[in-house]
Amino acid sequence: MEQMKEKFVRLLLGEDMTGSGKGVSSALALSNAITNLAASVFGRLNKLAPIPEEKKRKWRKEVNWLLSVTDNIVEFVPSQQIGKDGSNMEMC
Numbered sequence: 001m002e003q004m005k006e007k008f009v010r011l012l013l014g015e016d017m018t019g020s021g022k023g024v025s026s027a028l029a030l031s032n033a034i035t036n037l038a039a040s041v042f043g044r045l046n047k048l049a050p051i052p053e054e055k056k057r058k059w060r061k062e063v064n065w066l067l068s069v070t071d072n073i074v075e076f077v078p079s080q081q082i083g084k085d086g087s088n089m090e091m092c
Helices: 002-012 026-042 053-072
Strands: 079-082 088-091
Touching: 002 026, 002 053, 026 053
Parallel strands: none
Antiparallel strands: 079 088
């Protein structure tokens, strides 16, 4: 369970566990995770053939878990506020 929590946090923070903002975007981290999942589940497909049910189940389970991260991704949009002294302030 702890590994899943850590993986979830890494995806949300763009693989930057320090919080310093030096990671990649959450979208890129998620894209990389899905690409890595596809490689681990399917490997190299040398011929056109039906995918075994076990691989389909693993893919669906893992990709649904990865996509659940998108429910928690937020975008900070700056807003303008006028201070008591009449100055304009940008709030994040």
